[in-house]
Amino acid sequence: MILFSAIETEDDRKKSERLYEKYKNLMYREAYKILKNKQEAEDAVMTAFVRIINNLHKIDEKNHKATMAFLVRICVNVAKSRIKNISNQLNNEESVEENTQNTDIDYIPHEFIISQETNNTLKEIICSLKPVYQEVILLRYYSDFSVLEISEVLDEKTDTVKKRLLRAKKIIAKEYEKKANIKEKAESEVCLNGKK
Amino acid sequence: MARNDSFEKVFDLMLKEASTKLLEEEAEQLLSEQVDEHEFSVEHKKKMEKLFKKPEKTFFITFVKRHKSLVAVFIVLAMLACVSVPNTKAIKSVFMNYIFDKNAPGTRIIFESNNSAHYTSKNVNIGFIPEGYSLTLEKGEGLKKFLNYENGEKWFDFHIKDLEGMLTIDTEGAIVEEIDINGTKALLSIKPDVKILVWSSDDYALVMDGNIDKETLIKIAKSITVLE
Numbered sequence: 001m002i003l004f005s006a007i008e009t010e011d012d013r014k015k016s017e018r019l020y021e022k023y024k025n026l027m028y029r030e031a032y033k034i035l036k037n038k039q040e041a042e043d044a045v046m047t048a049f050v051r052i053i054n055n056l057h058k059i060d061e062k063n064h065k066a067t068m069a070f071l072v073r074i075c076v077n078v079a080k081s082r083i084k085n086i087s088n089q090l091n092n093e094e095s096v097e098e099n100t101q102n103t104d105i106d107y108i109p110h111e112f113i114i115s116q117e118t119n120n121t122l123k124e125i126i127c128s129l130k131p132v133y134q135e136v137i138l139l140r141y142y143s144d145f146s147v148l149e150i151s152e153v154l155d156e157k158t159d160t161v162k163k164r165l166l167r168a169k170k171i172i173a174k175e176y177e178k179k180a181n182i183k184e185k186a187e188s189e190v191c192l193n194g195k196k
Numbered sequence: 197m198a199r200n201d202s203f204e205k206v207f208d209l210m211l212k213e214a215s216t217k218l219l220e221e222e223a224e225q226l227l228s229e230q231v232d233e234h235e236f237s238v239e240h241k242k243k244m245e246k247l248f249k250k251p252e253k254t255f256f257i258t259f260v261k262r263h264k265s266l267v268a269v270f271i272v273l274a275m276l277a278c279v280s281v282p283n284t285k286a287i288k289s290v291f292m293n294y295i296f297d298k299n300a301p302g303t304r305i306i307f308e309s310n311n312s313a314h315y316t317s318k319n320v321n322i323g324f325i326p327e328g329y330s331l332t333l334e335k336g337e338g339l340k341k342f343l344n345y346e347n348g349e350k351w352f353d354f355h356i357k358d359l360e361g362m363l364t365i366d367t368e369g370a371i372v373e374e375i376d377i378n379g380t381k382a383l384l385s386i387k388p389d390v391k392i393l394v395w396s397s398d399d400y401a402l403v404m405d406g407n408i409d410k411e412t413l414i415k416i417a418k419s420i421t422v423l424e
Contacts, residue, residue: 016248026226028234042240049247065223066216072226073219122214123221141208142215151335158335172211 012056019059020049023068027075034079044082048075051153058143070142074153077135081155118176125175133168140165320356323419326412339400352406352413356422377417386410393417 024045031044052059052074061067126137139145139153147165151158236244320341329352333344343354370385375393382395391413392405404417 013248020244020248024236025234026231028236029229029231030226039237039240042236046240046243046247049244053247063216063220066219069219069222069226073222119210119214119217122210123218126211126214126218137211138215138219141212142219144212148336148340156335157333158337169211173207 015056015059015061016049016053019061019067019071023071026068027072030072031075031079034076035083040082041079044075044079047078051078051155054152055143055145055149058145058149060143066142070138073135073138077131077154080131121176121179122172125172125179128175129168129171133164133171136161136164137168137172319423320354321421321423322354322416323421324416326408326416345406350406350408352404352408352416354416354420355403357401357403375414377414382417384410384414397422 027045027048028041032038032041035041035044048071052071059067059070126134129137135154136150139150145153147158147161150156150165151161154161320343322343325345326347328347329345329350330347331343332346332351333342335342339356341354341356345352345354370387370392373384373386375382375384377393377395380395380397382393385392385394390405390407391410392403393413394401394403395417396402400422402417402420402422404413406413
């Protein structure tokens with residue numbers, strides 16, 4: 001095994017250890033649920049740290065809850081990769097993605113309102129995405145990882161990550177507009193009924 | 197277009213907020229279930245210690261630009277492995293100022309360079325690809341390039357890396373040889389299932405690994421050219 005890692009400072013080392021001590025049991029528990037094997041689950045915890053160690057500076061410890069869930073997600077992703085080769089499953093999906101030409105800016109909704117409600121709607125949509133799309137969205141938007149960094153964490157090609165990100169955003173934009181239209185329609189119906 | 201740009205930026209910010217909220221809610225769910233203290237295995241603990249080990253000048257190999265007449269200094273990894281395997285005395289092989297601890301799961305190499313060209317783009321050309329092998333994975337760019345070639349069960353990887361950070365290679369129980377790659381000293385670590393070849397230039401390190409035979413691995417390595 002060859003690992004490229006970059007713990008170069010005492011701060012980085014302390015941070016890695018802190019994160020590990022804080023979340024190792026939870027990460028192990030979630031990995032074990034998938035792998036049902038003690039050693040495999042322990043290896044998944046280690047691999048998760050190997051994958052994030054180059055991007056430690058992007059892990060925000062202030063938001064304890066989000067950091068916890070983020071690390072668990074990376075570990076779960078490792079565990080899932082271990083039990084099945086997801087690449088075969090994704091091949092079909094990605095060939096569809098390759099044919100998706102970005103001819104229009106359809107990865108952002110045509111309009112949206114900045115509100116708590118929109119935030120909740122987006123959260124629900126992200127939650128309903130397939131795991132492969134959820135991962136790239138969370139890595140990109142929660143942790144500000146670059147495409148290259150995401151590719152390192154997920155052990156995927158940068159092109160694949162780019163396509164997934166674009167596809168995920170398209171789905172989100174489409175779903176958001178769908179929900180917004182439904183809401184708008186319902187509101188206008190209420191309004192009309194009120195007039196009657 | 198400008199409107200779309202700012203529109204997209206706002207949308208991205210909203211996605212960031214929604215992602216954070218989603219993770220916070222997930223954390224609540226994760227914590228709703230009891231988290232038991234797991235007694236991690238000794239092996240796991242050792243691996244994690246090594247992963248989190250902070251480099252110290254006196255304990256790590258330092259690669260410096262050769263034309264500045266600076267020398268590579270070496271690292272030894274933890275002797276923990278020796279303690280845990282009392283029947284096997286640590287056997288260290290010294291090659292090119294490296295020390296490989298045969299009992300340690302990994303050996304780390306720290307690269308340091310004063311070169312300012314770390315992030316310049318490089319084009320890597322592998323002149324010889326054995327018949328039947330095809331590129332199955334390509335990641336990164338410039339001095340963070342990774343290529344994977346496969347032919348059925350046989351495979352080899354190629355990495356190019358700037359001289360910053362460190363490289364951990366699996367040398368546990370390996371036979372380590374010093375070989376020559378186009379006039380440059382290289383280290384070859386041979387294990388039954390994998391061979392690892394490491395060599396460096398003034399501003400980058402090159403690493404190959406794979407389960408192909410030693411001669412083919414060296415032939416491929418010798419055919420590699422890195423262009424500005």
